[in-house]
Amino acid sequence: MPELPEVEIVCRGLADAFVGHRLTGVIRRFNRLRWPIPDALEQLILGPSGAGGVLRSVERRSKYLLLGFDTGTLLIHLGMSGTLRRLAGGVPLRVHDHVDFVFGEHVLRYNDPRRFGAVLWSADTAQATASGHALFRKLGVEPLGEQFTGRLMYEATRRRATPIKQVLLSGAVVVGVGNIYASESLFRAGIRPTVAAGRIGASRYDRLAGSIRQTLLDAIAAGGSTLRDFVASTGQTGYFQLQCNVYGRTGQPCRVCGGPIRAIRQQQRATFYCPACQRA
């Protein structure tokens, strides 16, 4: 599944390919993703007169894509296994191709084998939705935004016994840090994933905030990560060459100290770290 960098890449790809283009149809083949796809989605997008449907903007909030139309905002989440591909008309269907958004000669095709993703509608415009939709109410700050600082993390975690890895994954403080980049960011910061969030001091949170930001920026620069089924919105299969330092490298030598990378489980999720480089 996509983490924030992958969603950001898709977001940019969508903006380049479809902003200013008019949606001419929605074809839905399977209705139940995480939630049901709203009834009459096509009419909602096109508006009562049927004259709407020009895509005005594409934004990202956390791992949600926000497609702004004059009538409201289409919200898309890719879950663990979702992809969006831009295809010419007439490309044969694959299994799990649940929704097509038709833009004239091209189609934006949503595929999601595990169906943890979502296609939703908000009557708000994109900007209002980003701050006001119920889905976004409890979310933390954007990791690439100015509000995200070590100080913020420090203040949000006082007296909290939860391991720092789980705090990162929860999205309540900062969003967009998924299972791969949580491990990678903590490695870069030299912090052990099991440490209680409340026991990390202000200066180490400064370092962690910088590590998170840089890890995500590096991944975006690399065009996403090396995830198996990530597909850029252009339809190009994305095997990008972001090299992980710890994720998936159990037993292999740490790229810094040469010692073996260790794997543990936290909240039923794999965590990877270097016991020597991440001592506390």
Added chain:
DNA sequence: AGAATAACCTGCGTGC
């Protein structure tokens, strides 16, 4: 309230 667990799904690799 914070924290831990279960649940939603399919696909793939592994080991018997």
Added chain:
DNA sequence: TGCACGCAGGTTATTC
């Protein structure tokens, strides 16, 4: 070859 099992990038609802 087949089958059971565990695991996978996320998020929520439920429980204590």
